[in-house]
Amino acid sequence: MRAQETVQRLLDDEGSTLAARAGINLENKPAPLYRLLVLVTLLSARIKADLAVSAARELAEFGTAQKMCDATWQQRVDALDRGHYVRYDESTSTALGKGAQLLIDRYHGDLRRMRAKADGDLDVLRELLTEVPRIGPVGADVFCREVQLVWPEIRPFFDEKALAGARKLGLRADADALAELVEGHDLARLATALAMTS
Template identity: 30%
Template sequence: MSKTISASDLGIHLKKDDESALFKWFIASFLMGKRIQAEIAAQAYRVIVEKHGRDSAQKFASCSHRELVVMLGEARYVRYDETTATRLLGLSKKLRDEYAGKIGHIREVSDDRQAFEQRLREFDGVGPKTVEIFMRDAAGVLY
């Protein structure tokens, strides 16, 4: 059984209206929501967000699919690297195009927590597990 990794374990300090922290935790949650060891997912987060500075939907926009696959490989996140790269790029594009790049905007247009979680699941590759991981730490600052 792999250890549960929290936002603070990754150095992400969630605060109300801190879009940068919410985005980083959403990316980390997405990576950990897959059938992959939590430590490898955490390493992929560190490589993509900390080492390569892809810490906003805007910064993901300047990243090619190939560059993202290389970053995932660097973290040994190789089992699903192609689909994960595609989905991460799609996720950041959808967030940028539909919600001005902000998790807070998803919250603002959602009537309640259930509606918010449903909107999260509308992102390609985001399922119940990713939402559960994300909300475990983010619910306190969102609701």
């Protein structure tokens, strides 16, 4: 019972996903999935999460791979600057442009095609995500942590950062045990809240 109380308190205090904080209504559709990938790209730099979230909100106008690709480098820099993402604005603008082009070339701009290519294999999905410029293994974990809301085949997903947060709160650092503490639609919220705790 204590574990469920701890989890409920955590969800009450910190229980929103990073996507939700960035204004992304995550659905299994190209635009919201792409906006999540942009957020993960921003989070992959050494920058505070709230700055990445703010910049992701500013980049919402380029909410598909095609729109991001069509935007000029300067338009992307300007949006990043409006979100106060100024330290890495130029290199990130370049990475976003290259990432959008990669998605168009390989997946017709639709991350659901990447999902289909992974065919339910989490390791393959994580590897495909790291082919996107700027996204490394940690960024792939953030994406999986968030996208489990709409891609149930990867549930329950608790990366090492989320498991570290569980240990810190005295919870069992085991994905299946943590999943038993919440409903399926709350897994992404719990994983994000735990990661923010670590």
